[in-house]
Amino acid sequence: MIRKITVLYKMIPKAHSSCLLALLLSVSSYTISSPLGTSLTPTGANANGSSDGKIPAWISSKEEADKRQQTLEQDVPLFTINGSNYKEHQQHLTQGQIALFEQYPSTFEMPIYQSKRLHRIPEWLKEATIKNDTDAKLIDDGNGITNVWPGIPFPTPDTALEVLWNHLIAWRSISAKGTFVEATIHPEQPFYVIKTNVEIAMPYYQPDRAAVTDNIILTYYLTRILSPSRIAGGATLVHDSMNPKMGQRQSWIYNVSQRRVRRLPFLGYDTPNMNSDDIRVVDEVNLFNGSPDRYNWELKGKKNVYIPYNSKVLAQSTKDFESLLTPHHLKTEPTRYELHRVWELEATIKQDQHHIYTQRKLYLDEDSWIALIAEQYDHTDSLWRVSISHSQYMPELPGVMKVADVFHDLHSKSYFVQSLIEDNGRWIEFSNTLPDKSHFNPVGLRRHTTR
Template sequence: MHNQRAFIIALALMLYSSFAYSTESSGKTPLAALGLTPLGAEAGGNATGVIPAWNKSDILTRQQLAAIANEQPLFYIAKDNLNNYKDNLSLGQQALIKAYPDSFKMPIYKTYRTHHVPEYVYQATQKNYLSARLIDDGNGITDVWQGVPFPVPQNALEALWNHLVAWRGVHMKANVSEVLVQANGHYQEILSKGEIASPYYAPDRGIFSEKHVKTYYLTRTVSPPSMAGGGLLIYDTLNQRLNPRKSWFYDAQQRRVKRIPVLAYDTPNPNSEMVRVVDEVDLFNGLPDRYDWELLGKQEVYIPYNNELLVDIGIEALSTKHHINLDRTRYELHRVWVLEAKLKERENHIYGRRRLYLDEDSWLTLITEQYDKSDKLWRVSLSYTKFFPQMPGIWKVADTYHDLKSGQHFTQSWKELENSPVEFFGELPSKRYFSPSSLRQSSHR
């Protein structure tokens, strides 16, 4: 045992020395020397001290997370004091406060930088710093390991790919609630059992290229009864232009699995009545090729963070008019990367312009703004996140989509049911588990 431990330590030192040499020989300054965390965020706090420094050893215990959940807001941002905080709000947040002045009040809390990931993800990010590269005009990436591909992004597409493959664990299962609320307050809820698996983050894999599958998505509808038994299976690759997304639907009425030809861009999302289109799932997914992308830099913004109280949120809080009940939400001041996308002249999409706000620590997109063809703000989306210690890392609890024209809103959230919590697994199931034949066997009334 002693000899084995000594060998492991010697191997780790050899690999570290090799990486240090490679960094030096590449001409790239190590991330720590740049003042960055192992995933590329600024390690230090901000000038006012509201944003604290990030420390690799500051992993919060469940007791500390529970204490955060019991904190009281420092203050609220609402219509009366909006002008005092405009510099730290996205344009979409300001629009929501103005559209719903009597109810959209953001509770502001102390900032905690809780995002921490497994050690192998940190190490893979260091290797990606030297090897990862965009290909096919930014529609794909290659030569990537199980981490952030571009911890020091040089352009918008590199930052966008950091979001597209952001750490979400290896394999997770959860109950999924989708609630569409009409402007008059009427609502419908669809319940499913969902799974997401990321071959990209398989701990034992080698280097990946554009042909590899990065994500499997599987969902089985539970209710309402008219929809129960249906299922959806999706494969996403690291270049969906050269290796397009594959999608299958299980029709419970016909007991057949059907291949879906197109599930991308602004294809309507049936569960949301078009309040959300396909490439808005996860706030943005799929190919970036219909837009010209620009990296606008960083901004300090109050974003949804550490939303411990939203995990077991009930339907009464999800179905309030115009937006979810904000009493259960938590906003903190964090640094975000801001990306803007403008529709290319000869391309087609319902959105003429989009703006994305990416959390610097997790690289998750937490706010998006969607503009119509007349460049008028149309829709605003917010992703409410928390730290999942069993993952571990920051990930979403609920994604909310707001249509400023219709007054509708749509929420997709993880739902904690009795004896059925959100579950995370450190290994991938077999490939057969995410096959079309498996979809048919597992999806039934």
């Protein structure tokens, strides 16, 4: 790639550099052969399987991937990891998973299935990703990006922040609508379920846009509470900036009892999420979101981990959401784990910064770049919370999307869960066009709500 060849050019002796410079000037930056789509998948993952065959090669055919997705519910586990045998498998487990086995030895289990690598992206996104591999750059000490096309920004990353930005801008559709339910489960206490309509739009992934060299809106996020009746009609609107230091996140809320829209103070970092009884904070949406500037980030490399994947049965089980909510964790039978390669990131709080988590670890699926496991540590450097994002390949996107996020608090033995559910025969509605900007205007926030 041109970006990496240019670095090489700067390193070689001046007496020999003219030959390489002539070569660079004689070709277009986009005609150089790219490993993307050959030895690497179009998103930058290793296309080959593992040498022992436990991790398969990436399935390049959409028809074959779609066919395998349709039969996932017919699969049976290879084996199940539980409190009695987890030590035999700990080389492929994270510290958070081990902590769940140790905390709930008689109930927490992980059914392990044959791995299937089904993730893919649209053709236009592949082309943009190839361009980004030569053009995209970090700015503001890694807290923003520039010169990016509508694709994965750093498909062949060199640094922790490049890997993190691939997660922050992971492909999740141009726009989508769905219904989610959420609940907080405390030991031996009753719980109630909140049902919410969610709309997401990502101007970043507008296919025909030019490379962005300034700041743009990364994501519009609009939620409307449908039930319970005492809070139904409330709504929240968020505008997320692609470069947080150039444009801070903006948030508004419609309070149904006051019947007015008001601007919220900055909503980010460790601001508690009230619906979760403070088990989850704002920057744990998608397991991590927002500016990375409060932490020093370290890239630990890749490892093979049993991660939640191809969770089609779990998604179907949310039709009866409350039956999933067993004490301490979700019912384990519908869950599915597979062995995949993941990128491991470690974040340590900077000396001049504050956050309730002094250390964090993220495990990102190499195919989709989505974080599927996160671990958060308290001020005594003890593991405090473990977050698990169950995902599924959705052919109509196409791509991998989360179907349930579960946030475990090891101190209180409680958990908060958000799940996508079927609503009137639909799971999620994807669109290849962006809604008009006025749809996400705070002036019209009240108009979107119903009592």
